[in-house]
Amino acid sequence: MGKATGFIEFDRKTEEYRSVKVRIQDYNEIFSATHDTSHLQTQGSRCMDCGVPFCQSDNGCPVDNLIPEWNDLVYNNKWKEALVRLHKTNNFPEFTGRVCPAPCEGSCVLGMNNPAVTIKNIEMGIVDRGFDEGWVSPYSVEYRTGKKIAIVGSGPAGLAAADELNKVGHNVSVFEREDRIGGLLMYGIPNMKLGKDIVDRRVNLLQESGIKFITNVNVGKDITTSKLQDDFDAIIFTTGATSARxxxxxxxxxxxxxxxxxxxxxxxxxxxxxxxxxxxxxxxxxxxxxxxxxxxxxxxxxxxxxxxxxxxxxxxxxxxxxxxxxxxxxxxxxxxxxxxxxxxxxxxxxxxxxxxxxxxxxxxxxxxxxxxxxxxxxxxxxxxxxxxxxxxxxxxxxxxxxxxxxxxGFVSPEHYLSDDANIDLDDRGNYNAPYGNYSTSEHGIFAAGDCRRGQSLVVWAIHEGRAVANKVNSFLSK
Ligand SMILES: Cc1cc2nc3c(=O)[nH]c(=O)nc-3n(C[C@H](O)[C@H](O)[C@H](O)COP(=O)(O)OP(=O)(O)OC[C@H]3O[C@@H](n4cnc5c(N)ncnc54)[C@H](O)[C@@H]3O)c2cc1C
Ligand code: SF4
The missing domain is CATH 3.50.50.60 (FAD/NAD(P)-binding domain)
Structure with a gap:
């Protein structure tokens, strides 16, 4: 449990961003290029292992990150083990470690009467160290099921779904209408908050692990949904809530x-x-x-x-x-x-x-x-x-x-794809696919992320991408 008295001995202190004067001269990330390992260990030691970790439950982390476990591992200088624990629940901690508003910290038990543990900062420290040390590499899929899945939209929901389904041996193709992969991670959140080299690095890993990416294809305009239905065993829409208010x-x-x-x-x-x-x-x-x-x-x-x-x-x-x-x-x-x-x-x-x-x-x-x-x-x-x-x-x-x-803000997804696919919308204009089920009104077509839940967060998109992958895997196993 970190250090038994860590939360009493040490104050909360996040790593500082680059100074304003320097960082406004460029578009590089606001974060410092390096992490202070011993500082993060001290901050990890503030975790009380409180027994009921609200940080990883309902009001906390949407992907249920195993926060007290990796805080303890960081405190004990076991960074590689911490990275393994982190990747168990979060496909892309290098994104959330940079852009997540950290609901986990809002529900940290220490936060009841003390400043919360610097959870997000530690998450970023773990995964950045993992990349620096070469611990993050493409994975090889030993067995291929022969099932084919089309994912439309390459934001965090689409990427998380692709990663999960590829790992279990399905053949995954991701269609994206833009010229680059990443959804709002690429064109939306600016470089200062999330470097595009960080997005490309993960996309390259996914590609090397066997996922196929097809850019500049607007499904519903350049190619029809029925063509995808002919060519694939299941389809997932992760097209985001791109209709701006x-x-x-x-x-x-x-x-x-x-x-x-x-x-x-x-x-x-x-x-x-x-x-x-x-x-x-x-x-x-x-x-x-x-x-x-x-x-x-x-x-x-x-x-x-x-x-x-x-x-x-x-x-x-x-x-x-x-x-x-x-x-x-x-x-x-x-x-x-x-x-x-x-x-x-x-x-x-x-x-x-x-x-x-x-x-x-x-x-x-x-x-x-x-x-x-x-x-x-x-x-x-x-x-x-x-x-x-x-x-x-x-x-x-x-x-x-x-x-x-x-x-x-954003109102809903655009509707040309739902018209083309003939799927129902909910009363807010999102694709109607109930939470936990992710099935649209059309057999074999699923939906997840902002296009289903409305404008939200990267961490929720990852949560839904993982969950819809689970449902699609069950659907294909029937
Ligand atoms: C400027 C900005 C800043 C933000 N900052 C933060 C932040 O700091 N922290 C945070 O947690 N969240 C932030 N968000 C919200 C977050 O980016 C989104 O909640 C998240 O990206 C949603 O993921 P998604 O995969 O559902 O969709 P998206 O990321 O929107 O990706 C959808 C993709 O689908 C593609 N697409 C759509 N229709 C089609 C089609 N018919 N054919 C092919 N491709 C298609 C789109 O081009 C897009 O690439 C921000 C959003 C914006 C706009
Ligand atoms: S993903 Fe967000 S909510 Fe979850 S541990 Fe990281 S910063 Fe906290």
Whole structure:
């Protein structure tokens, strides 16, 4: 159990990111290139092996990582064994160790009256060490079943399903409409948070283990689902929730208003193709940028705009500022709904001298000049009355901007594939495939990840990818 008195002796301390001043000069990961082994051992020793590890149960880690076990192994300097334990439940700890919001830490028992164990940091330390030492390698599949599975969409759900089904001997082909594999791990989450070399490294391992990847094929457009049904024994849709929520107010057609994903994808593609940030009209260089909507996507827009050389960055939030500490109606072990400073906020703070977030603001309209170019945004302050959103009279304000990025979440998957496959949707417009079963209304077609559960997290996509693989394996064994 780590060190019996570790949680009393040592304070929580995460490894520091690269300094803001240095990291905003490039698009490399915000994390330091190396880990401090003895520091991570000390932090691992804080795990109390509390008996009922909430960190790996319902409110904690969605893939049920064996957290107390690998904390103990790290404390005892048994890194290779820790890596084996980690890979038992998580196909891609190098992704979650970087981007997971760590619900495990929100439900760590130590967190009831002390800062939680630095679980995510230790996870990243274990898997990075595994790669550095050459302990992670392609696996060989001894027996092939002869069954063929098509997976549509190569995000974390599709990759986890492919990995699991390949391991048990099925022949897996992954179809992706983009030119690179990885879903939002590749085009979505920016380089600063997840280096694309890290994504490619895992994809190469999967390929060397026998999984076939087919890019630039849009299923439902370039090739029909019925063709896949003819050629494969089972199909899994892991197409993500790619339909973004728009803001249909006056002036939305102004030149300079973009969906966050258009902006982020363009920049990542440009960096990967030419080594240069995006220099089209989507660039934030020299502009007053307004990001509408928060969350991970909003933070990533802030971080990208700063690196492109924005003149100013403001982030509108509809909701009020969250409390610094848990509210009474948000007790442990629930996910703490508290004020957080993510990497992009810290960078804006350092560059512009203040946090970029403006709370309780609703966008009323976009303002454009005679040539249709965006020049400003009109807002009004909002509050809540009996749970209903109300506008506060006389609080209208005009903000100068030449680039507005809409980061208000995602509604559902796009529907051309579900139309083509003739599968039912649920009342939110997601593919209807009940949790735990993953079967759509069409025999032999399954669905998992954001296209089924709605916009979520990488760790949930991995959870669903593993679970749908289990169901498909049973289906093929009948
Ligand atoms: C900007 C941004 C930042 C985020 N940051 C975080 C974070 O920090 N931490 C976190 O945990 N989560 C984060 N998320 C959420 C996370 O990325 C998603 O929950 C996760 O990637 C969902 O995985 P998925 O496999 O279900 O789908 P996706 O990753 O969306 O992958 C779906 C893939 O399917 C492909 N596809 C769709 N339709 C077809 C078709 N018809 N034919 C072929 N291919 C198709 C798409 O091109 C895409 O590549 C972020 C999301 C965004 C947008
Ligand atoms: S995957 Fe996320 S929730 Fe699970 S242990 Fe890692 S950081 Fe925690």
């Amino acid at each position: 728009d803001l249909t107010v006056d002036g939305r057609d102004a030149k300079g208003v973009y969906l966050a994903m258009e902006y982020l994808t363009n920049n990542t593609k440009s960096l990967l193709d030419s080594g240069q940030p995006d220099q089209s009209e989507l660039s934030a260089k020299g502009k007053d940028v307004i990001v509408i909507g928060g969350g991970d996507t909003g933070t990533d827009c802030i971080g990208t705009a700063i690196r492109q050389g924005a003149k100013s960055v403001v982030n509108f939030e509809l909701m009020e500022k969250p409390p610094i500490e848990r509210a009474d109606n948000n007790p442990w072990p629930l996910w703490p709904l508290i004020f957080r400073v993510d990497y992009g906020h810290a960078e804006a703070n350092e560059v512009f001298g203040q946090d970029p977030r403006q709370y309780s603001l609703m966008t009323k309209s976009f303002i454009k000049d005679e040539n249709g170019n965006l020049t400003g945004i009109k807002t009004v302050n909002v509050g809540f009355n009996d749970g209903k959103l109300i506008e506060i009279g006389g609080s209208e304000k005009i903000w100068n901007t030449q680039l507005a990025l809409l980061s208000m």
